[in-house]
Amino acid sequence: MPLDPLCPACGAKTSQERAVDPAFVRCPACGLLFRGQKASPAELEDLNNHRLSQHDHGDDKPNLDFRFVEPEMTLLRQAAGDRLAGWRALDVGTALGDFTAFLDHHGLQAIGLEPSAPRAAIGRAHGLDVRNGRFSREMFDREFAGERFDLISFRECLYYMDDYTETLSLCKQRLTPRGFLYIRVHVAESPHYWRGIPLTTRIGPAATVFFTRSTLIGMLNRNGFSVVTTHPVPLSPGHAVEAWRLRGVVGSLASRLLGPVMPWFPPDRFVVIARPS
Numbered sequence: 001m002p003l004d005p006l007c008p009a010c011g012a013k014t015s016q017e018r019a020v021d022p023a024f025v026r027c028p029a030c031g032l033l034f035r036g037q038k039a040s041p042a043e044l045e046d047l048n049n050h051r052l053s054q055h056d057h058g059d060d061k062p063n064l065d066f067r068f069v070e071p072e073m074t075l076l077r078q079a080a081g082d083r084l085a086g087w088r089a090l091d092v093g094t095a096l097g098d099f100t101a102f103l104d105h106h107g108l109q110a111i112g113l114e115p116s117a118p119r120a121a122i123g124r125a126h127g128l129d130v131r132n133g134r135f136s137r138e139m140f141d142r143e144f145a146g147e148r149f150d151l152i153s154f155r156e157c158l159y160y161m162d163d164y165t166e167t168l169s170l171c172k173q174r175l176t177p178r179g180f181l182y183i184r185v186h187v188a189e190s191p192h193y194w195r196g197i198p199l200t201t202r203i204g205p206a207a208t209v210f211f212t213r214s215t216l217i218g219m220l221n222r223n224g225f226s227v228v229t230t231h232p233v234p235l236s237p238g239h240a241v242e243a244w245r246l247r248g249v250v251g252s253l254a255s256r257l258l259g260p261v262m263p264w265f266p267p268d269r270f271v272v273i274a275r276p277s
């Protein structure tokens with residue numbers, strides 16, 4: 001399969017310079033890591049199965065235990081000046097509906113968008129408004145003709161877009177004047193990848209790009225967004241022990257002792273809240 005020579009975020013022609021992970025090419029203009037080869041249909045099928053198994057918590061329903069997501073509401077409230085009740089939210093890539101349910105729970109009017117029809121049906125069966133489709137102009141024209149949102153969230157799914165200029169341009173058009181973009185992504189500088197685990201281990205072969213903190217912020221700025229706030233999410237001690245293959249006594253000691261020091265390491269995931277500038 002031929003390599004795609006154009007960066008999906010800035011359109012620059014690339015020299016096909018390989019990044020640390022050989023599946024990715026580094027754009028010489030904006031620094032973005034992007035997949036040199038598009039995933040095959042078999043890989044995409046594999047990804048869907050993999051992600052579903054990670055998200056369904058064993059019983060095919062939205063996870064309504066919001067304890068781990070709750071700090072994100074603090075960030076949203078800070079960005080919105082505590083006026084979130086009644087806001088219209090579009091939660092892109094909702095999977096089984098976890099974050100859509102979380103936004104509903106906090107008084108927003110949330111609509112989920114999910115490309116997998118079976119997963120969208122699971123969210124709907126649990127009382128959520130989930131539409132089936134990919135984030136695209138056609139989808140907006142079909143599902144939300146003329147409508148705007150106060151919040152568009154891409155929670156751990158921004159890496160699956162085909163064209164980032166188009167994605168961000170659509171967001172700008174469909175956000176209200178008070179609205180903002182909420183993005184949470186895995187980042188390439190995470191200690192999770194320090195011992196050579198492939199970057200797609202957790203986000204799968206359908207990922208078109210892999211962000212770092214700076215390439216994500218750079219892309220937002222170049223496409224007319226200003227960052228309101230950012231938030232680093234440290235790698236959990238459990239994930240560190242697994243990724244670094246620490247076993248036996250070393251592993252159990254590390255899982256107990258790493259907690260307080262992980263915030264000093266580069267983040268595992270990164271949250272950005274941004275507004276059209």
Ligand SMILES: [Zn+2]
Nearest residue numbers: 007010027030
């Ligand atoms: Zn680029």
